[in-house]
Amino acid sequence: MSGLARLLSVLVVLCAGAPLQAQSIVADLSTREVAISTGFTGADLLLFGATEGSGDMIVTVVGPERDEIVRRKERIAGIWVNGASVTFKQAPAYYRIVASKPLTEIASEEVLSRLQIGSDRIELFTHSKRPAASILTFREAFIRNKKRLQLYSEDISDIKVVRGRLFRSNIPFPVNVPIGEYLVTVHLFKKGEHVSSEETPLTVHKVGLEAKIFDFAHNQAPWYGAIAILIALVAGWLAGVIFRRA
């Protein structure tokens, strides 16, 4: 079902005056898949939905989990070399928070921590034996670098609310967006209490020739290598033939 059709169905439900369940929330995305093809330069998704009555909203977008290494450069004899590193196990490759107002005005620190809302509060696990203070430095560096790559973001007040019921928000994906499964969650808070959540899955994948090349390179690496060589040999030979005649 297309995004527009879904939006219409939400509106129909609302306009028909069908009573939403108490304290409920409905949400959907303009598309449930981001396709990376030849011309891909990033994508903007629209999250939209409706809530019953007033309340505060926090939207989280959590990308696929994978091991991420943070390395620290050290200056040795005037040259910068990678030194110590910390690996965070199964850290989200993408993380976005959108809230209708500053997080701490919506809920208490305790509630936010329990729900792991906010890049400072997401759980990052490591086997590293470094002292806690050092790991904290690496953790901060991890989030700082992710934000620089636009893979982590926190936007306050980037939720547009219409007549206190309909809402919409933008989810930007940069060109370096990691492929995998994403989960978009809309949390509804009332008077500091978390009342409900609505989850919508999202897939980011490569399509077309790009997907075929990527899969081929990873799943049949020896054949990929052989074909890369063959193409290069033929291209070089052809160029020689063409320009010898010209």
Add this chain to the structure above:
Amino acid sequence: MQIYLPIAEMSLNALMLLGLGGMVGFLSGMFGVGGGFLMTPLLIFIGVPPAVAVGTEANQVVAASVSGALAHWRRGNVDIRMGVVLMIGGFIGSTLGVYLFTFLRGIGQIDFVIAVSYVLFLGIVGVLMVVESVRAWFRSRNPAAPKRKLHYHTWLHGLPFKMRFRRSKLYISALLPLGIGVFVGILAAIMGVGGGFVMVPAMIYLLGMPTSIVVGTSLFQIVFVTANVTFLQSVNNQTVDIVLAMLLVVGSVIGAQIGVRVGSRLKGEEVRVALGLIVLAVCARVAWTLVVTPDDVFSLGIGGGH
């Protein structure tokens, strides 16, 4: 026109890549060099991950070398026996090189080793080129100066396993070209180059091969060694981007043809000084990335490890 590169996982302007290939191809045609040592750092400067730049460039060098190798082959400018010995060394060296590359990548030091290799070899080769051409220029103005001997006899000529290379008019130990092949093979794998800029001087000054067959024989073995690097990088590291390689190939073959025509009108020494200065400029640019304080001393990487 942005194009998404499936292995590099980034979007770059296709016309810019064609232009980059054309520019490096032009220089390589004009100066008679492979161009890998210019292309790899340029790819890194525009943001291609160093590991992908090196793997992809090996693939591009296969294409860039094959037509030259065929042309020299037809004219009989290839010492096949010598080429095969160099190639065996090259296979050993490039295989070692790719495994070393994979290891260094695992411990997060590959970018550093690539940069240091470039600074070291571009620095040495650039200085030698400039010094040599300036000397040649002075000699040409002062013909009375004593000429250098063609080649010197050193301990290198006392090594065992002597082989006769008829085409090169040489009777030397096979270990010598084998060792050169191994060394250049390691460089090819780590730097994403054909290694002609090291191989050609080594063949002339260390082996004492006649200049007429040096380029053909060097190209002959470069095709095989870079093919081996392409294969092993694909299997071990998945860092060969066919789309990127093809754009660079198209640009460089056209650029090279124009470069050859322009180069034939220039004087030898001037050309070598110009090439030497370009090599030193790239060297300085890479060196700068090593010493300048990074914006953030922390960086991210993905994958296993510790």
